[in-house]
Amino acid sequence: MMKAVGVIVEYNPFHNGHAYHLQAAKETAHADIAVAVMSGNFLQRGEPALISKWYRTKMALLNGVDIVLELPYRFATQKAETFANGAISILDAIGCHSLCFGSESGDISSFLQTVDYLDRHKDRFDENIKMNIKSGVSYPKALSLSFQSLSSPENLLSLEKPNNILGFHYVKALNRQNSSIIPLTVKRKNADYHDEHFATETIASATSIRKALFSAKEKNSSIEQYVPDASSTLLKEYLAVYGNFHEWENYWSYLRYRLLHNSPEELREIYEVEEGIEHRLIAAALDSSNFKEFMQKIKTKRYTWTRLQRICVHILTNTKKAEMKSTPEKAAYLRLLGMTKNGKEYLNKYKSQFSLPLISKLSAYKGNDIFLDIKASRVYSFGLENQIMDNLLRQEYKQPPIYIE
Template sequence: MKAVGVIVEYNPFHNGHAYHLQAAKETAQADLVIAVMSGNFLQRGEPALVSKWYRTQMALLNGVDIVLELPYRFATQKAETFANGAVSILDAIGCHSLMFGSESGDISSFMQTVDYLDKNKERFEQNIKKNIKSGVSYPKALSLSFQTLSSPDNILSLDKPNNILGFHYVKSIIQQNSPIIPLTVKRKNADYHDEHFATETIASATSIRKALFTHQEGKSSIEQYVPVATNMLLKEYLAEYGHFHQWENYWSYLRFRLLQMSPEELSEVYEVEEGIEHRLIAAALESTHFKEFMQKIKTKRYTWTRLQRICVHILTNAKKTDMKSTKEIATYLRLLGMTNNGKEYLNKYKSQFALPLVSKLSAYKEKDIVLDIRASRVYSFGVGIQTRERLLHREYKQPPIYIK
């Protein structure tokens, strides 16, 4: 059985994702799709709209055959680390290819760019350090450094979010010496950060979330932008837990953490560097909600995304010693769900997987998975007291979801 891999967040699953899955199976001529999906906290430092279990159901009901969790240690990181973890999981489970969406849509430009930057690595990295010293953020330093190189034809534009991720996917495949074949499809209509609906059927996840939060009662008109199963599950989640997850739900807990920690304790948290701990504490004293807090701590050097990731690590108490590991690749495969087709693949090839397959938490003890458990516990505080226990204990009691 030939498997094509996808790396996703599905926050939530929408029509653009359905198009991506169809293109993945057709282009790769694959028998099934395996998704590596972020858990309850995401790459941009945000809590997922609904839990990983509901997003797993969305995936399985819309064409994915196996859903594996991208561990917290990778899911809440910059693009390079995010890609390393995800690619290592797809490689370990035997994926033939990886399909990702991009603004480019031309896989040859990704291959050429990775090769070009590898040959100019020393000069490129020197330029990055020089730009960071000037006070700009890392993504900006990366873009400026890339622009200073005299690029040949067919080089990728690295100022687009999906191009950047795709670049790191291809780079990770090459660095890990993986046999995975990278494939890309041009993103359809909606840009990644669009806050408004772009067409009659395709919208970004950002614009869908904005509509849902604007109309928390569930009457927002998103039906034309998401599959029927997604719309059903979003309504079900709202009915079961009362509201969707967003940063404001966690503000009181984050503020408590900041105000009861000393600057020295805070500096031990991952990504808290360069004395920003003092700025965080001062802003927490003066802010009444999360957005106000973020506006107070935002600087030219720190992007909004990086600051949100810092906040996630403070909330989950993810320390530098927890997040930094000698291994830059995953150490286990956490199974969240499967279809009949996926079950057949697992039964057939499980003995050949390069990493242990984890379907029961009680059966596996590992440092990284403790972070995943802690993140799920914290995530449960994003809903009301009456329903929190249900979400809190689902991490332990929920077996992999099986869609027949």
């Protein structure tokens, strides 16, 4: 029997910290293969991926992942709880034995105890969250304050750290879905999730790596010690083939058009546009010359930068409340992006037992729910110059799953 460990990732881009986590995951789980559920072209923090999902898939496969499955748009661009539910349902459907995630804690018992504790105090916890949100703070802040007001037992998590929060939601989703997957965690090494500067000689956050890529005169010159050779090679190749990396500024003219073309009533139909923020968005779009300036104008204490970026993603892709409000707790399909020889062996051996359909060819799947992924990929291609946009645009339909022997 082949034992699979699951990881939930974005690899934006794949760096040495990811390589450490992946190796530790396989060793801790005593796994034969690693299955990655990876966000598509738009990410959980509401931003376009640096390079396309196909290049990030290749990075993953060349660095030790055996199967890469896409986390659908309707989960990938959502708050942590929804993101976790979708990812866990995919790992469960493909038969993973365990899940291993990185965390600031590094102690799985603290996750299990915290989830259990909050389950037993759910009503009071939820009421505190609502009360804190009414006071004008953001949801993550409300979550942290509510937890602090409850927590007293020893060995509970710090729910102020981003990877602890994600891990908490992974364990909560496992319980909620009655999954048999065993949760494991490894302590994050050296760099913090949001670090904008290189902290050590070999380990850096994806945030700091992206910052270096965009600020360097030679866009890949200063990050090579922080990423595996395969990642460095693929970053250079992407730049050569497509001429640019993706960032929000590439999409500013399209977002601005969407904001100024639509009435406030039309914008209110977009997912996550609530509480009259559409008027603030329109006013800021009229008076901003770039995306960063726009974001600084719309930022408030109530709305985190991440939530505002997710709203912008939904406006950019014209994703309506009607399409997303019905988001189920579990994914409806397994979209295969790539595999190694070992991954292919696992799929051939166990795919008849998967609880969701495995999609390796887009045209073979007739469900309407995948259209959000297709639409997001189309919009993502707009971040490139016109003459090379078509290549990426067509790839969504023509690219078979990547295979690495």
